Amino acid sequence: MLTPQLGWLVEDGANAALFVTRDGAKTWQRVLLESPVKTEQMKESEHQYQDWKQKFQAAMSPDEAKYASRWMSHQPPMLFAAYDLPTFTDLEHGYVCVKYPGVAVLFETSDGGVTWRPDRIVTGIQPGRSGTIEPSAIVDSTWILGRALQKGLPVLSKLGPHAQVADNTMPPPEASGISEMSFITARQGWVFTFSGRLLATEDGGTTWTDITPARQVRGAVSSTLR
Amino acid sequence: MRKQILRMLCVAGILFGLAETASARGFQLLAPNVGWTIGYEQRILWTTDDGRHWKDITPPSKDGSGGAPFFLDRQRGWVLLAYGEPGVRKDFDLAVTDNTGAAWSVIHPILPPADHFVRGGQVAFADSLHGWMALQAGMSVGVNGQGCYSRLRMAVKPGNPSTPKRSGQC
Numbered sequence: 001m002l003t004p005q006l007g008w009l010v011e012d013g014a015n016a017a018l019f020v021t022r023d024g025a026k027t028w029q030r031v032l033l034e035s036p037v038k039t040e041q042m043k044e045s046e047h048q049y050q051d052w053k054q055k056f057q058a059a060m061s062p063d064e065a066k067y068a069s070r071w072m073s074h075q076p077p078m079l080f081a082a083y084d085l086p087t088f089t090d091l092e093h094g095y096v097c098v099k100y101p102g103v104a105v106l107f108e109t110s111d112g113g114v115t116w117r118p119d120r121i122v123t124g125i126q127p128g129r130s131g132t133i134e135p136s137a138i139v140d141s142t143w144i145l146g147r148a149l150q151k152g153l154p155v156l157s158k159l160g161p162h163a164q165v166a167d168n169t170m171p172p173p174e175a176s177g178i179s180e181m182s183f184i185t186a187r188q189g190w191v192f193t194f195s196g197r198l199l200a201t202e203d204g205g206t207t208w209t210d211i212t213p214a215r216q217v218r219g220a221v222s223s224t225l226r
Numbered sequence: 227m228r229k230q231i232l233r234m235l236c237v238a239g240i241l242f243g244l245a246e247t248a249s250a251r252g253f254q255l256l257a258p259n260v261g262w263t264i265g266y267e268q269r270i271l272w273t274t275d276d277g278r279h280w281k282d283i284t285p286p287s288k289d290g291s292g293g294a295p296f297f298l299d300r301q302r303g304w305v306l307l308a309y310g311e312p313g314v315r316k317d318f319d320l321a322v323t324d325n326t327g328a329a330w331s332v333i334h335p336i337l338p339p340a341d342h343f344v345r346g347g348q349v350a351f352a353d354s355l356h357g358w359m360a361l362q363a364g365m366s367v368g369v370n371g372q373g374c375y376s377r378l379r380m381a382v383k384p385g386n387p388s389t390p391k392r393s394g395q396c
Binding site for chain 2: 002003004007009180182183184188189190192198200202209211213214215216
């Protein structure tokens with residue numbers, strides 16, 4: 001929520017949709033951003049969807065199929081995209097990360113989200129389990145993506161403006177080991193791993209400190225697990 | 227503070243359909259060395275030394291299950307407290323602090339009658355007075371049963387809750 005009138009909303013789930021309101025939630029508009037590149041995984045996903053749609057309608061009576069066809073024609077195009085919440089530096093300038101099968105795209109806006117243009121692209125992301133979304137963060141114009149664990153610690157990728165990276169070693173999301181991240185600068189941030197550890201870095205990911213809280217923290221100050 | 231909070235305008239959005247789970251954010255680094263995380267048993271923990279030490283700042287609640295907090299800065303934060311069985315939560319309180327959880331005020335927003343199963347919710351604020359509550363509902367009992375979206379807008383003012391306005395779209 002940026003102002004009392006302007007706010008953004010993202011659903012949870014594998015295909016998290018993005019909505020915006022500019023009138024204090026009286027109305028919402030769904031935001032649809034198309035990937036500037038089409039990966040083999042995206043083609044495969046579209047093929048599977050069309051196949052499913054045909055089988056679904058074939059199993060219906062003619063009337064049901066007619067109704068379903070009309071309903072589907074009013075649905076937004078199936079982009080298989082998962083949106084992050086946009087990050088704004090002011091009311092006009094911001095970024096939003098969108099993950100498609102096999103590719104992650106960072107879109108940029110300079111008009112408060114009315115229009116978006118692709119700014120950075122990472123391809124080569126391996127297909128992962130449904131519902132698992134690769135975490136990323138944008139700070140100081142740096143796009144930070146979580147990577148595979150190396151000796152039990154996260155590895156970060158940092159992309160500056162206009163970067164286009166094809167990285168075939170990018171692991172599937174569930175193997176990246178990171179479920180969430182929060183950074184305040186490109187050097188200082190926290191990540192939460194799938195193994196249940198909260199890790200902190202102050203040097204951009206070169207070194208990590210385990211700051212997972214101890215189980216019993218009741219009112220008084222408690223130390224972390226070390 | 228409480229009076230000020232009660233004057234705030236809240237906007238509730240209820241989502242029907244696509245989402246499978248309500249998974250609010252589990253931690254946030256707010257400033258150098260300062261942040262919060264959700265700890266064991268959904269306790270809200272606060273650190274001012276980059277996680278070397280944690281303090282429990284969870285708001286008191288009467289059997290309410292707290293979600294992830296939203297902190298606007300180091301002092302001002304909100305937590306949505308949900309009541310009822312998981313999956314059929316229909317009642318909510320909003321806990322508010324302006325001193326990093328040293329004390330919480332709890333207000334009871336008047337929501338429209340729930341004809342759905344609310345699974346969880348999130349809050350976000352632009353300033354001390356204006357915020358969102360986004361409540362998530364299952365698709366089994368949607369308003370029109372077609373996976374369409376329906377949203378509710380409401381204002382919370384002392385003694386004068388506005389009539390909820392409902393709008394839907396497919």
